[in-house]
Amino acid sequence: MSELTPTQAGILLAVHRLGTTIEAARAFNLTQSAISKIVARSETSLGVPVFERRDGRLVLRSEARELMASLDAVESEWCNLRETVADLRAGRALPLRIAATPSIGQGLVAGALRKLLATHPDARAELIMGNPVAELSNGTADIGFMFSPRVSDDIALTPLAEGSIVALVRKDDPLAAQGSVDLAELAGRRLLCFDRESSPLGWLIAKAHEEAGLVYAPFMTAPYSITVAHLLARDGDVSLVDSMLFEAQRFDGLAQLQITPRIPITICMMTARSRPLSHLAARMVEIITGG
Numbered sequence: 001m002s003e004l005t006p007t008q009a010g011i012l013l014a015v016h017r018l019g020t021t022i023e024a025a026r027a028f029n030l031t032q033s034a035i036s037k038i039v040a041r042s043e044t045s046l047g048v049p050v051f052e053r054r055d056g057r058l059v060l061r062s063e064a065r066e067l068m069a070s071l072d073a074v075e076s077e078w079c080n081l082r083e084t085v086a087d088l089r090a091g092r093a094l095p096l097r098i099a100a101t102p103s104i105g106q107g108l109v110a111g112a113l114r115k116l117l118a119t120h121p122d123a124r125a126e127l128i129m130g131n132p133v134a135e136l137s138n139g140t141a142d143i144g145f146m147f148s149p150r151v152s153d154d155i156a157l158t159p160l161a162e163g164s165i166v167a168l169v170r171k172d173d174p175l176a177a178q179g180s181v182d183l184a185e186l187a188g189r190r191l192l193c194f195d196r197e198s199s200p201l202g203w204l205i206a207k208a209h210e211e212a213g214l215v216y217a218p219f220m221t222a223p224y225s226i227t228v229a230h231l232l233a234r235d236g237d238v239s240l241v242d243s244m245l246f247e248a249q250r251f252d253g254l255a256q257l258q259i260t261p262r263i264p265i266t267i268c269m270m271t272a273r274s275r276p277l278s279h280l281a282a283r284m285v286e287i288i289t290g291g
Contacts, residue, residue, distance in 0.1 A: 008042040009071050012050060015039060016068055019057045095124035096280045099135035100145040102226045103241075104267055106248035108161065109145055112287045116280075123280055129224075136270050142281040144270035147242055148200045151270060158269040160288065161244075165205055165263035168232055168239040168254050175238075176255035183212050183259065192231045192239040193218040201225075201265060205240055208263045229254070 014024040021035040028035070039058075043050050050067065051058040060068055096116075100109050105127050113125055128135055132144030133151055144155075151157060167186070169175050175185070194202030196216060209216035222228045225241035229251055232239045242265055246256065269288060271277065277285065 004042060004045050008038055008045065009074065011035060011038050012042055013068070013071050013075060015051065015058050016060050019059075021058065095126040096143075096278070096284060097126045097128060097135075097141045098143050098145070098284070099128040099130055099132040099141035101132065101147065102129050102224045103245040103248045104145045104147070105129055107244055108247075108267060108288070110248075112284060115287050116284055120280065120283065132270060136272055139272075139275070142271075142278060143284060146200070146268060146270065147265045148204060149268055149270065150200055150203075154273050155270050156273050158271075158289065159266050160269055161267045163243040163265045163267065165201065165208075165240055165259055165265060166243045167257040167259055168229055168241055168251070169237075169257065170232065170235070171253055171255045173236070173255070175257060178257060180258040180260050183209060183214055186238050187214060189236055189238045190219040190234065191217070192220050192222070192228050192237055194223070194228065194240075195221040199223060201242060204263055204265060208259075208261070212261075 011024060011028065014027050015021060015035065018024050018027065021032045021039065025032045025035045039051065046067070048063065048067075049061060050064045052061055053059075098105070098109055098113075109127065113127070116125070117123060128141055132141065132146040133149050133155070135141035136144040136155060137152065145160075147163070149155075149157070167175075167181050175181055193205060195218075196202040196206035199221075202221070206216040219237075220231060222231060225245045226249060228239045228241050229245060229249075231237075232254065240259075243256075244267065269285070271281075271285070
């Protein structure tokens with residue numbers, strides 16, 4: 001007995017259910033002659049007759065009932081497999097997990113997700129506001145977004161957009177009318193910022209202070225720009241945050257100042273080299289990169 005192909009199995013099932021080669025031909029968009037030949041080849045492959053002709057119809061032989069039941073079960077499993085694959089491709093089976101810092105997540109990533117859902121309305125997504133590097137390394141995120149991250153060799157970086165560090169002060173602060181401020185002008189102010197050891201932005205700001213011959217000693221630190229901005233409450237306080245924050249949220253009563261010399265930062269997309277992207281994650285990457 002030679003191997004029975006999936007196509008032959010499907011046509012045997014169709015002939016059994018529909019009763020005639022004419023109806024099976026319509027279902028498969030083939031000629032009646034082609035269906036008859038496939039049935040004959042299938043019976044040859046199996047080594048046993050499957051149908052007998054009775055009153056112009058093909059009727060399943062009693063000895064082939066177990067065969068047809070098995071083919072029916074195989075078809076059901078194959079349909080389930082196709083549905084599972086379709087769910088995976090559409091993002092219905094598992095959510096697309098994206099890790100990002102808040103200002104990037106609420107700005108760049110949120111905009112890209114809207115475009116993704118326009119073409120994949122059934123897709124599920126989970127936006128994780130945590131440590132993108134750790135989430136990606138641990139396998140709890142498919143894609144990560146962060147400013148100027150320091151990563152391991154397993155993580156691939158794709159630069160996406162440039163920004164800078166800016167200063168926030170209250171609008172009634174004398175500095176508010178300047179439009180820009182030198183780091184030296186902030187000496188003696190209570191600085192609300194990032195920790196130099198745990199934050200890539202904190203490290204960049206600390207480096208800028210050192211290059212200007214200044215000591216970087218923030219009064220209070222927080223992990224994200226949005227938190228740093230909300231800490232600004234007392235007269236004379238200054239917050240240093242990323243410029244992308246203002247694309248994600250509005251802050252009434254605060255003035256934004258450019259810092260000189262400029263402290264550039266880069267939004268980077270991160271993917272794991274050791275794990276292939278899902279169909280949905282690959283589409284998200286295309287949207288983000290303009291592909």
